[in-house]
Amino acid sequence: MTTTDQAGASRAGEPEAGTLEAELERLLSVESFDPPAGFTRRRPVEADAAAAAADPVAFWADKARELLDWDTPFTTVLNDANPPFYKWFEDGELNISANCLDRHVAAGRGDRVAFHWAGEEGERRAVTYADLLDETQRLANGLRSLGVGRGDVVGIFLPMIPQVAAAMLACARIGAVHNVVFGGFAPSAVKERMEVSDAKVLITVDGARRKGRTAPVKAAVDAEMGDLKSLERIVVVEAVGAAALGGARAPMTPGRDVWYEELVAAADPVCPPEPMSAEAPLFILYSSGSTAKPKGILHTTGGYLLGATYTYQTVFDIDPESDVYWCSADVGWITGHSYIIYGPLSSGATSVMYEGAPDYPDFDVWWKLIDEYKVTVFYTAPTAIRACMKWGAQYPDRHDLSSLRLLGTVGEPINPKAWLWYHKVIGGGRCPIVDTWWQTETGAIMISPIPGVTATKPGSATRPLPGITPALLTEDGQPLTEGTGVLVITQPWPSMLRTLYKDDERFVKTYFSRFGPTTYLVGDAARVDADGYFWIIGRIDDVINVSGHRLSTAEVESAIVAHEAVAEAAVVAQADEQTGQAIVAFVTLAGGRAGDDATVAELRDHVATRIGKLARPKRIIWAEDLPKTRSGKIMRRLLRDVAEGRALGDVTTLRDPTVMAALAAKIAEAG
Numbered sequence: 001m002t003t004t005d006q007a008g009a010s011r012a013g014e015p016e017a018g019t020l021e022a023e024l025e026r027l028l029s030v031e032s033f034d035p036p037a038g039f040t041r042r043r044p045v046e047a048d049a050a051a052a053a054a055d056p057v058a059f060w061a062d063k064a065r066e067l068l069d070w071d072t073p074f075t076t077v078l079n080d081a082n083p084p085f086y087k088w089f090e091d092g093e094l095n096i097s098a099n100c101l102d103r104h105v106a107a108g109r110g111d112r113v114a115f116h117w118a119g120e121e122g123e124r125r126a127v128t129y130a131d132l133l134d135e136t137q138r139l140a141n142g143l144r145s146l147g148v149g150r151g152d153v154v155g156i157f158l159p160m161i162p163q164v165a166a167a168m169l170a171c172a173r174i175g176a177v178h179n180v181v182f183g184g185f186a187p188s189a190v191k192e193r194m195e196v197s198d199a200k201v202l203i204t205v206d207g208a209r210r211k212g213r214t215a216p217v218k219a220a221v222d223a224e225m226g227d228l229k230s231l232e233r234i235v236v237v238e239a240v241g242a243a244a245l246g247g248a249r250a251p252m253t254p255g256r257d258v259w260y261e262e263l264v265a266a267a268d269p270v271c272p273p274e275p276m277s278a279e280a281p282l283f284i285l286y287s288s289g290s291t292a293k294p295k296g297i298l299h300t301t302g303g304y305l306l307g308a309t310y311t312y313q314t315v316f317d318i319d320p321e322s323d324v325y326w327c328s329a330d331v332g333w334i335t336g337h338s339y340i341i342y343g344p345l346s347s348g349a350t351s352v353m354y355e356g357a358p359d360y361p362d363f364d365v366w367w368k369l370i371d372e373y374k375v376t377v378f379y380t381a382p383t384a385i386r387a388c389m390k391w392g393a394q395y396p397d398r399h400d401l402s403s404l405r406l407l408g409t410v411g412e413p414i415n416p417k418a419w420l421w422y423h424k425v426i427g428g429g430r431c432p433i434v435d436t437w438w439q440t441e442t443g444a445i446m447i448s449p450i451p452g453v454t455a456t457k458p459g460s461a462t463r464p465l466p467g468i469t470p471a472l473l474t475e476d477g478q479p480l481t482e483g484t485g486v487l488v489i490t491q492p493w494p495s496m497l498r499t500l501y502k503d504d505e506r507f508v509k510t511y512f513s514r515f516g517p518t519t520y521l522v523g524d525a526a527r528v529d530a531d532g533y534f535w536i537i538g539r540i541d542d543v544i545n546v547s548g549h550r551l552s553t554a555e556v557e558s559a560i561v562a563h564e565a566v567a568e569a570a571v572v573a574q575a576d577e578q579t580g581q582a583i584v585a586f587v588t589l590a591g592g593r594a595g596d597d598a599t600v601a602e603l604r605d606h607v608a609t610r611i612g613k614l615a616r617p618k619r620i621i622w623a624e625d626l627p628k629t630r631s632g633k634i635m636r637r638l639l640r641d642v643a644e645g646r647a648l649g650d651v652t653t654l655r656d657p658t659v660m661a662a663l664a665a666k667i668a669e670a671g
């Protein structure tokens with residue numbers, strides 16, 4: 001392995017010496033980076049790897065006792081009698097909101113800021129642990145007054161405002177199960193998720209701001225939600241008010257809808273936390289799979305909180321006394337659940353919560369916030385780093401980023417160039433980068449460098465965390481120690497998903513059938529190098545990763561074919577410099593109609609209203625016919641080849657082999 005860091009001789013056509021571009025080009029030849037000399041770990045970690053290797057179950061038991069407060073201590077750790085239905089700490093009882101709030105306030109740290117909230121128009125608000133505990137208790141009582149109790153599902157469709165934290169914690173306090181839907185999804189996607197989870201109450205907002213505009217969220221939700229039987233009540237946060245909504249407050253249906261502010265103000269301020277079984281459901285989070293129906297990934301209480309807390313402290317090396325942490329994700333994704341809400345709050349950390357976009361009011365807003373709050377640990381996605389690279393280093397250069405000591409990424413493989421830019425321009429060369437690999441299903445980070453310990457290689461998530469056992473298998477299940485294969489996890493871990501909500505069968509089929517009931521199938525392909533470093537390649541199922549957001553080809557296809565003009569559609573991913581992957585849709589119109597630009601715009605809008613803007617196809621290619629096997633299955637692999645301009649492979653298994661030539665000619669002609 002090379003660890004050299006020497007300048008290569010300059011050749012014609014290369015960037016000018018001394019420029020950032022030249023420096024990045026030079027660093028591209030550096031394979032491995034030792035932990036920066038100036039970085040000193042705050043939390044000891046060395047003993048963990050050995051302890052976990054010797055006895056992973058005992059290791060997790062020790063961590064569960066050390067990091068969490070239990071109402072009833074557990075006496076059993078792992079129950080693996082009925083794989084893949086694993087149980088952790090099952091006779092223990094605890095409450096997550098008590099672990100995230102009460103214990104810090106009781107220890108005299110109520111005045112510590114939990115969230116420095118920054119609004120899009122420059123508003124600032126500091127929410128302390130005591131504030132959040134007060135609001136959580138009131139809201140918990142408010143939800144109870146609406147009939148919510150243990151096991152009931154509460155939908156949450158909110159923007160990045162502090163109330164979203166109170167909403168999640170209030171559910172946890174009374175044993176209700178939250179189902180957060182990403183604020184960027186369309187109301188029809190919210191409805192689907194409420195319907196399939198039998199949500200009793202939905203907590204939403206009057207309107208959401210985005211780059212100077214306000215979307216009337218409540219009115220849009222009303223238009224979709226009307227006929228949902230299970231949904232009894234809607235709680236509405238008045239975040240923007242009448243003026244921003246064109247003069248009138250959000251529409252409220254008497255008897256069903258209630259203002260969040262009124263509910264909280266009228267509620268009893270004291271709500272003792274319910275002791276919950278470690279295996280009680282905490283939340284459902286819908287994620288995309290290989291069919292159009294989203295998967296309701298279910299996480300439980302004890303194991304999930306342990307995973308989020310342990311990895312948060314280990315990977316981000318957090319000292320709650322001195323660090324200021326910021327994760328730029330949305331709470332509607334698992335990253336937000338584990339690393340904006342549960343990991344940081346359970347650790348008593350101080351975080352920044354930012355409502356807005358990275359490019360509003362200007363391209364420097366993130367760096368301005370880092371400077372203002374003296375952020376020490378920053379966690380974002382490769383796609384965001386690539387966008388910042390495109391905007392240019394002059395924006396971060398306007399601000400003092402010297403408070404930063406550690407940087408993280410998540411969501412997709414990071415290309416070395418973006419890694420190096422992050423390292424140099426944002427981290428000033430002194431901050432370790434943790435490229436964290438994990439999934440909604442895993443609940444917590446699984447493969448990641450340990451900062452200050454692990455040498456990093458740009459593009460590799462490096463090695464598994466203590467207690468985590470990833471492995472590579474060949475297609476037919478043979479173990480591989482090096483090379484490329486199918487990624488699996490061979491041992492259960494505390495924060496693993498427990499099932500798919502109300503669908504044990506799909507849970508087993510999706511994750512635990514290909515290699516048996518004790519081997520978790522990740523859904524990614526990966527490579528392991530001679531140093532045992534993992535390089536994640538990408539999904540092996542029909543899941544597309546656009547800017548770190550998971551979308552299912554089938555879900556996008558079914559949205560497109562729901563349009564009256566469409567006869568048939570096939571969706572594939574195409575490599576994209578900005579977003580990692582981009583959506584390409586091959587569409588056949590009904591009645592042999594020819595497509596035009598107006599129809600392209602219409603279909604894109606149509607997908608935005610059915611799923612959300614992030615699911616809009618970047619390219620729509622009109623196809624007279626789609627490549628199908630003799631049994632009628634669309635061959636997406638071939639479509640991907642044409643979309644990415646590769647030579648056509650073997651088409652002899654197609655029912656009509658001429659279809660591909662026609663499509664390729666069409667794309668060539670369109671340029």
Ligand code: WT7
Binds near residue numbers: 522539545
């Ligand atoms: C999929 C999971 C985990 C929170 C965000 C996404 C891809 C995630 C990395 C990484 C390469 C990554 C994988 C994975 N992925 N992190 N560091 N390097 N790929 O959660 O929506 O459940 O998506 O994201 O393909 O399977 P998710």
